[in-house]
Amino acid sequence: MEKEIKELINSLKSYMELEAESGIKEYIFPFSVNCRTINDRKPDDLESLKKEVSDCTGCDLYMTRRNSVFGSGDSKARLMFIGEAPGEEEDRQGLPFVGRAGQLLTKIIEAMGLERKDVYIANVLKCRPPNNRMPLPSEILACEENLKKQIEIIKPKVICALGKFASQTLLRTESSITALRGSFKDYFGTKVMPTYHPAYLLRNPQDKRLVWEDMKKVLRELKG
Ligand code: URA
Numbered sequence: 001m002e003k004e005i006k007e008l009i010n011s012l013k014s015y016m017e018l019e020a021e022s023g024i025k026e027y028i029f030p031f032s033v034n035c036r037t038i039n040d041r042k043p044d045d046l047e048s049l050k051k052e053v054s055d056c057t058g059c060d061l062y063m064t065r066r067n068s069v070f071g072s073g074d075s076k077a078r079l080m081f082i083g084e085a086p087g088e089e090e091d092r093q094g095l096p097f098v099g100r101a102g103q104l105l106t107k108i109i110e111a112m113g114l115e116r117k118d119v120y121i122a123n124v125l126k127c128r129p130p131n132n133r134m135p136l137p138s139e140i141l142a143c144e145e146n147l148k149k150q151i152e153i154i155k156p157k158v159i160c161a162l163g164k165f166a167s168q169t170l171l172r173t174e175s176s177i178t179a180l181r182g183s184f185k186d187y188f189g190t191k192v193m194p195t196y197h198p199a200y201l202l203r204n205p206q207d208k209r210l211v212w213e214d215m216k217k218v219l220r221e222l223k224g
Contacts, residue, residue, distance in 0.1 A: 042149040046075050049149055053126050059142040061127035067094030071122030071150060078222055079114070080156035081105065082147070083197065084165040085125035085135050096121045097198075104198040105162070112215050120154050122147065124169050140169055151190070158221050159190055160214075163197025182214055184221070193218050 043049045050070040056062060069086035072095050081097075089099035097105045109116055125135050125143050147169075151159070161167040164177040170187050171180065171194070180194040195214040196207055 042145060044149075044153065046150070046153050049146065049153065053146055056126070056146075059127075059136075059139045061125065061129060061139060064130045065127040066091045068126045069094055069096050069123060069128070070126055071120060072096055073116060073120035074118055075120065075154060077118065077120035077154060078157040079118075079160065079218065080120045080122065080151065080154055080158070081109075081160045081162055082166040082170065083121070083123045083162045085123050086128040087132055088128070090123075091128035096123055100202060101197070101199040104201060108198065108211065108215060111212070112219055120156065122150055124166050135165055140165070144169065151187070156190060158218050159187060159192045160218055161192050161194045163195075163200060166197075167192075167194035181210065182217075184217070191221060193221075 043052060053070050054068045056068065062068075065086075069090045083097060083101075083105075086096065087099050087101070090096055090102070096102070105121070106116055109119060124147055125139055126146060127143075129135055129139070159170065161170050167177055167180050168174060170192055171185050173180070177194060177196060181196060182194075184191045184193055186192065193214055195211050196204075201208050201211060
């Protein structure tokens with residue numbers, strides 16, 4: 001038996017070395033899936049969930065964060081914006097979308113005739129990835145139940161998913177944001193409008209008009 005286990009470990013090791021050579025850098029083990037089941041037992045109120053998130057050590061990002069960034073706004077908002085992950089300024093202040101991209105998001109919200117206090121703003125990841133690198137699949141998986149519970153508590157009528165990561169995570173798809181944006185999708189019975197991320201708009205201002213088209217659809221849905 002011991003010999004068989006050693007052989008199995010050695011063949012797994014060779015397989016993973018081959019995969020590493022071809023660029024596979026990370027595996028998600030069934031262990032994480034078990035963690036998700038445990039994570040499903042989350043508090044049912046926003047303040048307790050926020051406290052749990054501030055103490056969270058579910059992935060390595062707790063080691064480098066200054067503050068966790070849970071979310072802000074109206075806990076009964078009908079419209080929820082979901083971004084990718086906190087950046088430097090968000091990590092410093094413990095608030096979502098307070099840097100340059102955040103200022104643009106504020107303008108978008110105001111152009112819709114709303115204020116930040118009328119909506120709820122959160123991110124897929126609650127802690128900043130170092131140097132603003134992209135979120136890792138394992139980090140998204142570790143944090144996913146926090147977002148899911150947050151949405152369950154707030155119960156928005158419409159979710160606006162900002163950018164590729166939020167859209168792909170919520171909708172469990174690998175389709176591009178360009179393909180996804182512009183029409184409503186479903187997240188467990190809640191309408192989701194994927195649109196471009198404000199940080200993308202800072203680099204590609206010509207696409208602001210597409211986001212405005214998406215926001216008009218969101219407003220119509222909220223009024224309808
Ligand atoms: N980008 C995000 O996706 N979220 C923030 O909070 C800030 C920038």
